Amino acid sequence: MTDENKKVRVRFAPSPTGRLHVGGARTAIYNWAFARAMGGDFILRIEDTDPERSTEENVQVILNAMKWLGLDWDEGPEVGGGAGPYFQTQRMDTYAEALERLRKRGSVYPCFCTKEELDAKRAKAEAEEGGYAGYDRTCRDLDPAEAVARIEAGEPHVWRLRVPEGRGAIEFDDAVYGHVSFPAEVMDDMIVVRTDGSPTYNFAVVCDDANMGVTHVIRGDDHLSNTPRQILIYEALGFDVPTFAHLSMILGPDGKKLSKRHGAASVEEFFERGYLPDAMVNFLALLGWSLDGETTLIDRETLCREFSLERVTKKDAVFDETKLDWMNGQYIKDMGANAWVQASTPWLFRAHAGVAADGELTCEARDAAAADLSARPDFYLGLYPLVAERLVRLDEIPAKLAFMFWGPEVRELDEKSVAKVLKKEGARADEALAACRTVLADEDRAWKAAPLEEACRALSEKLDMKLKLVLQPLRVAVCGNMVSPPLFESIELLERADVLARIDHVTKEVFGG
Ligand code: GLU
Numbered sequence: 052m053t054d055e056n057k058k059v060r061v062r063f064a065p066s067p068t069g070r071l072h073v074g075g076a077r078t079a080i081y082n083w084a085f086a087r088a089m090g091g092d093f094i095l096r097i098e099d100t101d102p103e104r105s106t107e108e109n110v111q112v113i114l115n116a117m118k119w120l121g122l123d124w125d126e127g128p129e130v131g132g133g134a135g136p137y138f139q140t141q142r143m144d145t146y147a148e149a150l151e152r153l154r155k156r157g158s159v160y161p162c163f164c165t166k167e168e169l170d171a172k173r174a175k176a177e178a179e180e181g182g183y184a185g186y187d188r189t190c191r192d193l194d195p196a197e198a199v200a201r202i203e204a205g206e207p208h209v210w211r212l213r214v215p216e217g218r219g220a221i222e223f224d225d226a227v228y229g230h231v232s233f234p235a236e237v238m239d240d241m242i243v244v245r246t247d248g249s250p251t252y253n254f255a256v257v258c259d260d261a262n263m264g265v266t267h268v269i270r271g272d273d274h275l276s277n278t279p280r281q282i283l284i285y286e287a288l289g290f291d292v293p294t295f296a297h298l299s300m301i302l303g304p305d306g307k308k309l310s311k312r313h314g315a316a317s318v319e320e321f322f323e324r325g326y327l328p329d330a331m332v333n334f335l336a337l338l339g340w341s342l343d344g345e346t347t348l349i350d351r352e353t354l355c356r357e358f359s360l361e362r363v364t365k366k367d368a369v370f371d372e373t374k375l376d377w378m379n380g381q382y383i384k385d386m387g388a389n390a391w392v393q394a395s396t397p398w399l400f401r402a403h404a405g406v407a408a409d410g411e412l413t414c415e416a417r418d419a420a421a422a423d424l425s426a427r428p429d430f431y432l433g434l435y436p437l438v439a440e441r442l443v444r445l446d447e448i449p450a451k452l453a454f455m456f457w458g459p460e461v462r463e464l465d466e467k468s469v470a471k472v473l474k475k476e477g478a479r480a481d482e483a484l485a486a487c488r489t490v491l492a493d494e495d496r497a498w499k500a501a502p503l504e505e506a507c508r509a510l511s512e513k514l515d516m517k518l519k520l521v522l523q524p525l526r527v528a529v530c531g532n533m534v535s536p537p538l539f540e541s542i543e544l545l546e547r548a549d550v551l552a553r554i555d556h557v558t559k560e561v562f563g564g
Contacts, residue, residue: 059091061267062260063124066098067109070317071116073309073370074271074301077335080354081298081363082269083122084336087355094263095127097138100255116318120328121351126263134263139255142262146250149258149288150210150243158287159243161198161208162190185239186211210244212287221279226267226296226360233279241280253277257284265293269360272297296360299367301338309370325408325445327386327394330379338368347374348381380443388435392428398448399424399431403456408446433544437536454530455541459552461531464560468533472523473561479516480524481562486510487525488554491547498547500539507539528557 063079065071071079086093095117099105114128126132136142153159169186176183190198191213202208222232243254250258256277260268275297285292303313310316321331329351336354337347340363349357383391392399400420404412412420424431438451453463473480490496490506507525511518526538529550535541542550 057264057266059086059089059266060094060264061086061091061269062094062096062263062265063122064096064098064256064259064270065113066101066104067106067113068101068104069109070319071113072316072318073335076116076120076318076331077301077338078270078298079117079122080120080332080335081296081340081358083124084354084358085267085269085360086125088358091266092125093123094132094134094265095124095137096259096263097128098252098255100139100249100252102140112319116322119322120318120332122332139259142255142259143250145262146244146255146258147248149254150250152289153210153212153243153287156287156289158213159210160191160193160213160240161202162186162211162240162242163193163201163206163208164189165207184236188240191240207246209242209246211240212243212283214238214240214283215286218283221282223278223282223292223295225275225278226269226294227299227363227365228272228275228297229365231275231278233276237276237279238283241283243284253280254284257281257288257290260293261285261288261290267294267296267360269296270298272299296363298363299339299365301368301370303370304372306369313370314372323409323446325398325447326375326379327382327445329386330375330382333382334375334378338370339363339366347378376443380441383442383445384439388432391435391439392424392431395445395448396424398445399434399452401449402452405453405456405462406449408449410449430544437540437544441536451536454532454535455544457531457549457553459549459556461528461553461556461560463531464557465527465532468527468531469561472527472533473557478520478524479514480520481558482514483510483516483521484524484528484554484558486514487521488551488558491542491554492551494547498543500537500543503542504539525554528554 061082063075063082065075065079083093085091097110097113099110110128117124124130126134127137131137150159164186172187173183190211218235218238220232220234221238222230225231241253242251244250259265278295278297282292301309303309305313318331322328332351332354333347333349336349336358340358342349342353342357342362386394398408400412400417401408401410403420403423404416406412406416434452434455437455438448442448442451454461472478473484487507487510490510491503493506496502496506507522508518510516510521514521522538523533526535527533529535529538529542529545
């Protein structure tokens, strides 16, 4: 086990074979928070040894996702560090050195059995009673001189770990699972280096973790069955075995392993759907860890101060999107206007261009929106209080706020609202709208929400109409819809001339007047 006084060093080791998914993101968060809480180092290592499935693009996507989540790493790609390089493909010499070390210690042997021979043996064993019990160790006791001669003659071979004779069960104390024991049957003389000289996954991981001084391996429990094999490799190399902490699965609400079927699965998609990184980190941190069993809103500082492996549960966690939505709404409510405008830029630009949340923005539209944002920052900041209380996700912004960018036109007049409000039998909507227009046109009144609202409300008595029948037509005329953010706060942010023009436009279109 590790020396208690050693500086904590942990790593997140994604394989760039796809995007960063929810499970991986949680693993990254736990490693990061644990490093911060323990005053240790957080290493990012890219496990790109699978040449067919690893891509440069995926590396970038993963790094971007980590940055978006705000998980800064102390060592790794882009930042470097004393234990680099941090891409496995650049560490081949270290695996060769480790193999050499194992050879010197007599802990590995070359195996010349061909795939065909191994397959035949396996098939035969599987047909017999008892089944296949692993490699039959044919090459384990080859005469060393013969083995060297065959290698020198260029005969293809792999290197296998010589599991010590009589090695019993492999046991370790997992920081999450507790005491774990694997029976002796898993102690196959596993391959550590393949015919082409490449390290197997288990070998590369152990070499890297040992060479990088990793003290705690925190990873998904899909790796639990690799752990006994890795422990054997540590022992063979004569290195300290780190502490392991395996994280339970994340399930969808249907109890099945979380996947694409359950909606968004990659960090990128959560960004695209308008979730905030702070909310994501908070939410994912609670999928298996708790501060005190009840607190749900936990900021980064608290997480980085309080995180501990003791409070990680081995129970499977359930991904509850309703809770995530609620949490995101809470973060939006608390983030303040400046941060909101910054985080919402992609959606504010779409609202400006009249494009849907998932629609493409042309370069011209983006440039025009950017110019508008820098020309009138206060307008944008002013949009925040209109929606801060109700927004669940930022991608609702285009639908909710497009009307604020229409200028004098009503670009989308909701038919249902027209029928239910403006054309409602006996509702006198035309009269109400005309009266509101007069109020709004009065230049003596301050263009502020409160006095405008007060004056329009007073019309209810004057016209002897229900308040709702006075105000709803105005809402539809200005916002194009009977559902909108607070009406007078919205009006205050718009230009008087634009508001009047919208009323005129709708009056003409609906009442022909
Ligand atoms: N590269 C492995 C994966 O992406 C992780 C290995 C580990 O954490 O030990 O699943």
